[in-house]
Amino acid sequence: MEADANRRNLLLLITLRWLAVAGQVATIAIADLALDLALPLQQMGLVIVFLVGLNLISLHRVASGLEVSDSELCVELLLDVAALTLQLYLSGGATNPFISLYLLQVILAAVLLPPAASWAIVAVTSLAFVWLSRFYRPLDLGTTGHAHGASTFFDLHLQGMFLCFLLAAVLVVLFVTRITGNLRERDAHLAEMRQRAAEEEHIVRMGLLATGAAHELGTPLATLSVILNDWEHLQPIDGDGELAEDLEEMQAAIARCKSIVSQILLAAGEARPEETRRAALAGFLDEMVARWREARRPAELSYRNGVRPDLVVACDGMMQQMLFNVLDNALEASPGHVDVEALQQGDDILVRVRDAGSGFAPEALAQIGKPYQSTKPQPGRGLGLFLSTNVLRKLGGGLSARNLAGGGACVELRLPVAALAVEDADAA
Structure with missing residues (x-):
């Protein structure tokens, strides 16, 4: 059940990564063509190619049907953090408003991973943020920046912050609700399996009681059958039609009881195979x-x-x-x-x-x-x-x-x- 939930969550990460690829391509195109920002397109394109390759490998991993562990989900998130860090390094570092997308990775880790792995993601993203505040490739505003100076950069930064907030909010609602749905489905299935195990244990107890009672009843029923057979040949009973009829009825009841006992043992698997x-x-x-x-x-x-x-x-x-x-x-x-x-x-x-x-x-x-x-x-x-x-x-x-x-x-x-x-x- 845990592996099945992890497999579905990996599919969600793959979907999120496809959206990230599409979003990065669109953002880079707008920044280069519409805003005239000078970006290292070749290096940023290589990061996008890396994400596409990672997604193809992850899809093959899901299609293989092998178990997906928490460690594998943690590695997937760390690779996403690494790709985001590279893109931010190439586009302004900590001054890039999209740096708050680290929070999305932290939220996903908190939902998907055990506490220790979640704190590891927090530590990695925090160190990446600190590193990007000192080491990064500054943004070249191109002709737009030379014409309007700092005000243009500030306007672009505000617009980028709004777009980043909107993107993060939408993705959190879409994916966290689906992930928690997967987890709820897993928990419901687990509760059903526990209930079924309890019911089967109940059946085992009843089966033990029934087979024990069947074994205990076997001896007295055999004794009663022998006694009734002896009575059948007694002269007082042989000459009394009413007593003979009652005796025959008692023998039929004993035979039925023995048949019920045999069925109990058969259901418990203690009867001879040829009885099936x-x-x-x-x-x-x-x-x-x-x-x-x-x-x-x-x-x-x-x-x-x-x-x-x-x-x-x-x-x-x-x-x-x-x-x-x-x-x-x-x-x-x-x-x-x-x-x-x-x-x-x-x-x-x-x-x-x-x-x-x-x-x-x-x-x-x-x-x-x-x-x-x-x-x-x-x-x-x-x-x-x-x-x-x-x-x-x-x-x-x-x-x-x-x-x-x-x-x-x-x-x-x-x-x-x-x-x-x-x-x-x-x-x-």
Whole structure:
């Protein structure tokens, strides 16, 4: 992030240097042609050529994509100070009103560089100012100066001071605001990355808790399963139809608990690799929606699948749980109707889940995907969309939500095809 901000700031320095070149060419032309000032055009032209060459090198440096450091920005500013010092030496030294342009270099250093480097620029410009007050090439006013003497020089000096002030003020506003914008963007990105790191740490803690609970539950569930199997063969239960039916129901509940535990371990990466299977995404979505319909039994479920049938993906329980979280939220908001649509849009797979509920509150939409953002009063709620958001983010996709004009809400899951698709085993 720091290197990216420095790269953008180097581009701003390059732009400023192009403006300096144009300004120097225009000023020298006006002084020579309109004011008849005798200037060492060849030497001043060489300084301008140096600035043009420096800019071309800097542009190549940016195009290379290599990291731009604070030290490199400091060297760039020092070279600009050196070029300005040479031009001032050739055109009157400290008596030249454009000597106040040193302040622009100091301001840029204060914004772009660390304190130590900024103070170094202050020291260099101050020494250059002192040196120019004693060593410089005096201005030759030519015929204009001989005709009007000191008054003409004073008028030119005032005009030059005004032009220098105007130029410095405009450049400070234009470039310092853009530089501070780059820095603000960097800080905002840094804050976002810190927030994401905190959320991922939260997921790690929940994952450790979930896998620990799954391991702990494995033993008692296995014990209950063995006991229920033994009871099934007991004569009193075998002869009682009602008890046998209850026993069968208990065994089904135990089997479901064991399946949930297996899914938790699978999502944590502790299941065997063969439990992740390859399947057509369209069929996998059909299977997941059918499984959710059977388990939740919504009053009305509309489902449309427009995914290409030949798209093969690596399927696991994490994708199923991600979709189930969103569908469960929609069902809680709208028990009477849930609408699911899967389609392919460019390089992405979109799954849209709509409900007919009251929609999201504005503050909930602003915090969508954050942990514990729920309107439900029970503690620990609001993790479903948070977990789904982070799963999608890991895959390079995303989750978005909006309220519908006619009532209800729509949650959209976006998954890149490249993150899901796998080559066919025969082709491999």
